[in-house]
Amino acid sequence: MRQLTVIGGGLAGLTAAITAAEAGARVCLHEAHQTLGGRARTGEGPYRTNEGPHALYSGGPHWTWLKQRGLLGPLAPLPPLEAARLRFRRGGALRRTPPLGLLRLSRRRAEQTPVDVDFHTWASAQVGEEGARAAAHYMGVALFHHDPGSLSAAFVQERLRRATALPPEAHYVRGGWGQVIDRMAAHAWDLGVRIETESRLDALPERDGPVIVATSLDAARRLLGDDTLRWESGRTTLVDLALRTRKGDPFVVSDLDAPGWLERFTAQDPSLAPAGQQLLQGQLPVAPGQSKADGVAHAEALLDLGFPGWRERTVWRREALAQGRTGAVDLPGTTWRDRPAIDRGDGVYLAGDQVAAPGLLSEVSFNSALEATSLALLSTRLDLKLA
Structure with a gap:
């Protein structure tokens, strides 16, 4: 068959490439960055961070898909004692x-x-x-x-x-989500997918077949020149913190006074940080008009409650503001069906976490990738029959 082009090497792009290659398609995948993964990348170095807290939900379709292909890999179970250390901020106080x-x-x-x-x-x-x-x-x-x-x-x-x-x-991949991405990339190579990294495209390439745009919605809007590719999302301050280990620290601090979440990821996977240290990741949503600093102040208030002496124990810290990169949210009167359609016409298909597909978090990327691939393969077969 003619070649299928995939633009974007994150979870959606790799899912589309693997699915198409398994169906016998010739696939070329373009990734703008040096490494694959998108928001599923895991940081290099001593602190194995993701872009915000990541977990795989076993009730979702990609759990079975990954497991069937041997791509899920070893998981990091949460010890029962750690699971009991879930804390809630209510009325300004920490509660069980x-x-x-x-x-x-x-x-x-x-x-x-x-x-x-x-x-x-x-x-x-x-x-x-x-x-x-x-x-x-x-x-x-x-x-x-x-x-x-x-x-x-x-x-x-x-x-x-x-x-x-x-x-x-919710389950946790040992070593971070990058381990899943590495396994998916290796599987794609074995299937004959041509992967080109550092291949940033400013326009659709000349092609002999369909193309799947598996990027953020903002990037897809620019690439396709389609201003209708918009959907409500969130703005979130992301905080990564490495602390010297202290016995008794909570596993999670969930803020019930305002949306906010801190999670100690080394509770289930000590390999994410050097021995004697623990890795915390937090997500603190910020409203329009608020700044990254407002989210950081929120995180520090939660740290003051849940992690005594955290300032003196801090050995590494990183902060970022995620804007329009946090997945789709549906306002009253809308559902996932109202989001930008996967089929954009003329052999172009969209995949990602803000398009018209169901699911929780990364499941939207996965489901849209399967749908986009199915439509792309079907269109190619119809074109060949007509020819």
């Missing part, structure tokens, strides 16, 4: 349990939740103001948004159920 209303709400079926009502209004009618507010703020962990309560009730509730599922759906 969330409000009962949050727990009650987490058991409500997402299918019975309205799309056209905001989450805070709907949840308040179900469990009261306190539980609704706590649940909305808790979902900062999966939404990277400064006001989850303002989003579609159905959208937030589906994610609340999965984020609070028992047994937990």
